[in-house]
Amino acid sequence: RKLGVALVGLGLYSEGQLAPALEKTKSCRLAGVVTGTPDKAQKWKEKYNIPDKNVYNYQTFDQIADNPDIDIVYVVLPNSMHAEYTIRAAKAGKHVICEKPMALTSADCQKMIDACKQANKKLSIGYRLHFEPHNQEMMRLGQQEVMGKVNKIIAQNAQKQENDTPWRLGGGVGGGGPLRDVGIYCLQGAIYTKGQVPIAVTAKLHPVTDPEKFSKVEEGVDFQLQFADGSVADCKTSYNDKYNQLRAEAAKGWFELSPAYQYDGLKGETSQGKMDIENVPQQARQMDAFANCILTDTPTTVPGEMGMRDVQLIEAIFQAAKTGTKVSTKDVLQVLDPT
Ligand code: NAD
Numbered sequence: 001r002k003l004g005v006a007l008v009g010l011g012l013y014s015e016g017q018l019a020p021a022l023e024k025t026k027s028c029r030l031a032g033v034v035t036g037t038p039d040k041a042q043k044w045k046e047k048y049n050i051p052d053k054n055v056y057n058y059q060t061f062d063q064i065a066d067n068p069d070i071d072i073v074y075v076v077l078p079n080s081m082h083a084e085y086t087i088r089a090a091k092a093g094k095h096v097i098c099e100k101p102m103a104l105t106s107a108d109c110q111k112m113i114d115a116c117k118q119a120n121k122k123l124s125i126g127y128r129l130h131f132e133p134h135n136q137e138m139m140r141l142g143q144q145e146v147m148g149k150v151n152k153i154i155a156q157n158a159q160k161q162e163n164d165t166p167w168r169l170g171g172g173v174g175g176g177g178p179l180r181d182v183g184i185y186c187l188q189g190a191i192y193t194k195g196q197v198p199i200a201v202t203a204k205l206h207p208v209t210d211p212e213k214f215s216k217v218e219e220g221v222d223f224q225l226q227f228a229d230g231s232v233a234d235c236k237t238s239y240n241d242k243y244n245q246l247r248a249e250a251a252k253g254w255f256e257l258s259p260a261y262q263y264d265g266l267k268g269e270t271s272q273g274k275m276d277i278e279n280v281p282q283q284a285r286q287m288d289a290f291a292n293c294i295l296t297d298t299p300t301t302v303p304g305e306m307g308m309r310d311v312q313l314i315e316a317i318f319q320a321a322k323t324g325t326k327v328s329t330k331d332v333l334q335v336l337d338p339t
């Protein structure tokens with residue numbers, strides 16, 4: 001049996017990526033949707049052949065508890081709504097995939113983890129790059145120190161943000177900004193390449209060049225992750241620029257992806273030559289991996305604890321930027337990213 005997935009929030013990512021990816025999965029199927037917009041409900045029902053009884057809105061959402069067609073609830077809402085819908089899905093007795101960033105605060109992340117534990121349901125975060133072969137190669141080269149100790153990582157991710165999703169610029173339900181949205185990939189990339197969680201962070205906000213656009217969220221931020229062995233990751237993110245890179249400099253060579261974090265078209269190179277790696281449907285792999293965890297009752301490699309660790313680090317980065325000081329992360333869960 002294929003596990004039934006219900007997408008909650010039919011915005012850009014659900015429509016452009018997740019629904020098409022679900023058609024490429026082996027162990028999942030798009031079984032239901034949750035949307036507040038009746039027009040969208042109609043369109044999705046027709047396009048994906050979804051029965052009426054599997055279509056919910058935000059008021060009827062909790063009734064999903066009574067629907068055996070739905071095994072997994074995939075929360076694809078604005079960041080500020082992740083906590084509420086993950087907790088409601090767990091209470092409805094469903095396994096949950098929650099998009100990144102897991103939530104706005106680590107306190108909320110803890111509540112989400114607790115709710116899933118209490119319901120005895122699995123929780124994973126939409127960290128698709130853990131299932132992407134170029135990024136998996138960065139993990140292998142870095143964590144196994146194939147070119148010796150990794151001394152320095154450069155992780156940069158920026159995109160020009162227009163006002164097509166207002167919450168990303170702090171409008172409406174808010175909870176956006178480049179660090180939470182795209183900078184999180186630098187954080188992830190640095191940690192899974194190094195295979196360690198940083199012990200301290202420093203950070204500096206970029207100067208605001210467009211005060212009207214960036215009145216509610218940061219325009220960009222530079223941050224440095226410091227690891228216990230003296231190595232560092234220099235990271236940079238912005239909503240007003242364009243770059244996309246993950247590079248590691250090791251004792252005996254370097255390895256790099258550029259672009260590194262996209263859905264497709266990733267390219268890799270090392271000091272020994274180009275990486276010969278195919279691009280694959282990342283999200284299909286990600287969802288199949290989670291389905292497999294459910295079917296075999298094994299832990300996910302991208303659990304809520306990892307999402308919470310990253311939110312704790314984001315909190316530390318904002319604190320470092322605000323105070324201009326180095327912030328220790330000794331209280332952050334010391335969870336290693338698995339390969
Ligand atoms: P979006 O704004 O296009 O979609 C959000 C959806 O939530 C919309 O359909 C909107 O109608 C709905 N919604 C319900 N209640 C709402 C409310 N009160 N205010 C605003 N919208 C409301 O955003 P998106 O780009 O699809 O991103 C959704 C989530 O997916 C975010 O958490 C984002 O970080 C994540 N995402 C992840 C990736 C990835 O590669 N893993 C890529 C894109 C987005």
